[in-house]
Amino acid sequence: MAFHKxxxxxxxxxxxxxVPSNMTLMHMLRESLALTGTKNGCSAGECGACTVLxxxxxxxxxxxxxxxxxxxxxxxxxxxxxxxxxxPIQEAIVQEGGVQCGFCTPGILISSHALLKRNPNxxxxxxxxxxxxxxxxxxGYVRIIESVKVAARxxxxxx
Amino acid sequence: xxxxxxQNIPSPIGENSPRIxxxxxxxxxxxxxxxxxxxxxxxxxxxxxxxxxxxxxxxIDTSKASSLPGVKAIVTGEDFPGYIGLYLRDRYIFCRDRxxxxxxxxxxxxxxxxxxAEKALELIEVEYEVLEPVLDPxxxxxxxxxxxHPDLGQYAVVNFIFPQPGTNISNHFKIRKGDVDNAWxxxxxxxxxxxxxxxxxxxxxxPHVATAKVDETGExxxxxxxxxxxxxxxxxxxxxxxxxxxxxxxxxxxxxxFGSKAGVSMEALVVAIAxxxxxxxxxxLLTREEEFYTAFVRQGLIAYxxxxxxxxxxxxAMENKFYWDGGAYTEYGVNVTRASGYSSSGPYxxxxxxxxxxCVYTNHPVSGPMRGFGMPEMHAGLEQCIDELAHQxxxxxxxxxxxxxxxxxxxxxxxxxxxxxxxxxxxxxxAEAIGWGTKAPPSAPNKRRGKGLxxxxxxxxxxxxxxxxxxxxxxxxxxxxxxxxGQELGQGVFTVMAQIAAGTLGVPYESVRIATPVxxxxxxxxxxxxxxxxxxxxxxxxxxxxxxxxxxILDTVAEAWEETPEDLDIVNGVVIxxxxxxxxxxxxxxxxxxxxxDDQGWRGGPVVGRGKFMPAYVTGLDPETGQGERAxxxxxxxAQAVELEVDLDTGRIEIIKGVSTFDVGKAINPEMVxxxxxxxxxxxxxxxxxxxxxxxDGFVRNPSFVDYRIxxxxxxxxxxxxxxxxVPQDDGPWGARGIGEHSMVPxxxxxxxxxxxxxxxxxxxxxxxxxxxxxxxxxxxxxx
Numbered sequence: 001m002a003f004h005k006x007x008x009x010x011x012x013x014x015x016x017x018x019v020p021s022n023m024t025l026m027h028m029l030r031e032s033l034a035l036t037g038t039k040n041g042c043s044a045g046e047c048g049a050c051t052v053l054x055x056x057x058x059x060x061x062x063x064x065x066x067x068x069x070x071x072x073x074x075x076x077x078x079x080x081x082x083x084x085x086x087x088p089i090q091e092a093i094v095q096e097g098g099v100q101c102g103f104c105t106p107g108i109l110i111s112s113h114a115l116l117k118r119n120p121n122x123x124x125x126x127x128x129x130x131x132x133x134x135x136x137x138x139x140g141y142v143r144i145i146e147s148v149k150v151a152a153r154x155x156x157x158x159x
Numbered sequence: 160x161x162x163x164x165x166q167n168i169p170s171p172i173g174e175n176s177p178r179i180x181x182x183x184x185x186x187x188x189x190x191x192x193x194x195x196x197x198x199x200x201x202x203x204x205x206x207x208x209x210x211x212x213x214x215x216x217x218x219i220d221t222s223k224a225s226s227l228p229g230v231k232a233i234v235t236g237e238d239f240p241g242y243i244g245l246y247l248r249d250r251y252i253f254c255r256d257r258x259x260x261x262x263x264x265x266x267x268x269x270x271x272x273x274x275x276a277e278k279a280l281e282l283i284e285v286e287y288e289v290l291e292p293v294l295d296p297x298x299x300x301x302x303x304x305x306x307x308h309p310d311l312g313q314y315a316v317v318n319f320i321f322p323q324p325g326t327n328i329s330n331h332f333k334i335r336k337g338d339v340d341n342a343w344x345x346x347x348x349x350x351x352x353x354x355x356x357x358x359x360x361x362x363x364x365x366p367h368v369a370t371a372k373v374d375e376t377g378e379x380x381x382x383x384x385x386x387x388x389x390x391x392x393x394x395x396x397x398x399x400x401x402x403x404x405x406x407x408x409x410x411x412x413x414x415x416x417f418g419s420k421a422g423v424s425m426e427a428l429v430v431a432i433a434x435x436x437x438x439x440x441x442x443x444l445l446t447r448e449e450e451f452y453t454a455f456v457r458q459g460l461i462a463y464x465x466x467x468x469x470x471x472x473x474x475x476a477m478e479n480k481f482y483w484d485g486g487a488y489t490e491y492g493v494n495v496t497r498a499s500g501y502s503s504s505g506p507y508x509x510x511x512x513x514x515x516x517x518c519v520y521t522n523h524p525v526s527g528p529m530r531g532f533g534m535p536e537m538h539a540g541l542e543q544c545i546d547e548l549a550h551q552x553x554x555x556x557x558x559x560x561x562x563x564x565x566x567x568x569x570x571x572x573x574x575x576x577x578x579x580x581x582x583x584x585x586x587x588x589x590a591e592a593i594g595w596g597t598k599a600p601p602s603a604p605n606k607r608r609g610k611g612l613x614x615x616x617x618x619x620x621x622x623x624x625x626x627x628x629x630x631x632x633x634x635x636x637x638x639x640x641x642x643x644x645g646q647e648l649g650q651g652v653f654t655v656m657a658q659i660a661a662g663t664l665g666v667p668y669e670s671v672r673i674a675t676p677v678x679x680x681x682x683x684x685x686x687x688x689x690x691x692x693x694x695x696x697x698x699x700x701x702x703x704x705x706x707x708x709x710x711x712i713l714d715t716v717a718e719a720w721e722e723t724p725e726d727l728d729i730v731n732g733v734v735i736x737x738x739x740x741x742x743x744x745x746x747x748x749x750x751x752x753x754x755x756x757d758d759q760g761w762r763g764g765p766v767v768g769r770g771k772f773m774p775a776y777v778t779g780l781d782p783e784t785g786q787g788e789r790a791x792x793x794x795x796x797x798a799q800a801v802e803l804e805v806d807l808d809t810g811r812i813e814i815i816k817g818v819s820t821f822d823v824g825k826a827i828n829p830e831m832v833x834x835x836x837x838x839x840x841x842x843x844x845x846x847x848x849x850x851x852x853x854x855x856d857g858f859v860r861n862p863s864f865v866d867y868r869i870x871x872x873x874x875x876x877x878x879x880x881x882x883x884x885x886v887p888q889d890d891g892p893w894g895a896r897g898i899g900e901h902s903m904v905p906x907x908x909x910x911x912x913x914x915x916x917x918x919x920x921x922x923x924x925x926x927x928x929x930x931x932x933x934x935x936x937x938x939x940x941x942x943x
Binding site: 076 | 412
């Protein structure tokens, strides 16, 4: 097994790590860095629970090799909130009851946050489409979709 | 403080308090079982599983695997001879002589990495003698079927389950009420139907995960994603012949359970492996593929219904025969069979009923409890028959239901009386909200629109004496710590318990926290987090504990103020006297008590209130007739309706609108009750439209999210409404009863009835996929 030295910025902190060739980004976050907010639901890129931002784009971190992240910027759920306040999508999900068991929540938050960055006023259809890769078994998605709408409104007020 | 009006004390009961766990869960701070860090001594477990649905084990050779570097232990059935099982002890932790489903555990490996453990599995050689499998429960119940459990007669079993030794029937539950044979002659309309409900899986987004460690003294700790920490302690300790005091289960947040993480499925495997590598924590994390067929599945059902009514539409008789595909072992299947038997009339008053509900061993995955515990499967057929019977007698389906449904005091199928129920009100509200009796035009010429409605009832299916306990403790600053043994699965029970503790004690909701994670060493006993019973049962225990704490506090203050406790109260965290109008905040006495005058010592001290709840009134049922005084603690009832469109070109169904109304007794947190109704509707919809474990010759052919589709954000109805009816439960906290499971019980038949309303076809069972609907329309000549 070959090992690689990578430089990667995670939640605004630059890290240097030595990772084996076959290590996924998800495992690097969860096992090497104990950033366990990123969840492992299927290890196959099908459920979205491990979604993180890779250079601003939402990706299934179980489908990305750690070594590919050399020089990259990663944001996980632990890095969404500011120092003093939650990100609007976090605030909205708390307020609207868009969380139940919470296991899909980190991925939902990252996908929604990315949607609101590229499209500050998404339509209902656009919200549904953006979340289609994030499976949730508890909420029926109703309050999650509502949370994204509320977060969009919160953002437009603060912007 | 101004004088407080006794009648007007602020209370969090009935308020939409924000979820107590929400902030942790949106920041990534919430810890789940796979998030716990164990350091470098952690070993990884993998399981060698049967590739055959039914076979005898002739020989297991682990020598090659043992010599693989990095392998620390290998265990087989030889190491653990004890039986295990919740109601019927019918399996070994690892198979000993025989395998009974594809995936049955044959050996376990612990190694320094998952890769090495996986490699070791390939080196374990198992010789089998393949036997004929049983793949259909109706055939399995017949004398022609090969016997899967020849030792059935020797298994330990609880006294309300009736296995039939010499057959594959692990439980036969009977109802014999009235005179069914004589009643058919009085019927003006009779419907006879057969339904086939496929196996599905719970699909929690968090797969099963358990880590076990055995220390040098033999004490076992299990960190696990679990709905049943105490039941797991009990079952595993008994199976392994160790004291309960040497078995500790620590259970953090559960990433979705839906029943799959109740009882014991994979947890005993990792404990068994850990006994061979003392000092090392050993983790077993199921792959998503394993999750689909080696964790519990929702059992399949073949159901026969016959029902008849008189010319006025009054139900006269029902005859039901259920064959439950319990799978290879029956951790819960036997009790699903019983529950569907004592609920087999549906939420209707029927004078003559004959039911035979069988749990049948097959060579399919092991049946576990799943949200609804047999009720979604049973109602799927029953509520379609009710529609058909109404049509046959020429009545509107809603009017037919209003006429026949259970009302307060109705005689139940088990002979007892229905407690106070708001079911008629649920029907009325649901019908109104869906616009029953009106028909909107379809959205396109190639579409047809329809509406359907269905009712449900469900009781907590549990042993008669399932108990709860709780403690309520005050900290120096007057904040409150509540100990419970029930689990937060996402349903919101920690929030509701905090509301109940705050409401009973008289403190702000925000000052209450729940003592987590649940740890059998410190947490008070709770039977299991199942059966939608916690708000009611654990809620009573928490309320009793808070009352006890309150009594201790008021006694201390009364003594200090030379008043009587009856004149005192706690309001918003402050002890007040209605008589003298004195007041003192809890933080001034919570831990240190109160000084006596003139430095003459102290009174009071640390406050720990304790409470418990166990129903004492549940009676048995006659094994031959299923009749008895009070079979269950209560029934939650409700109704759902849908409006949908069927695409004539493709058969695709779109749910336009969904309406749910349930009688929850009292909504402690109304928005969370509605959230349960929404989530349950969508899970029910998903099971109606998409989900089926495709079993072929005992193999699950679709064990992935690509091949086993669940509802996504794109599928959820755009108009989903939820209504609450509150007819109080006499022994519930503030009158509350459960709602978690009920919300997916009537969804399949509501959708089936709407499909019929739209295009006039009915299918033998779900999922109502586009392909099946299109072919049914083709058969019926609706499309060409």
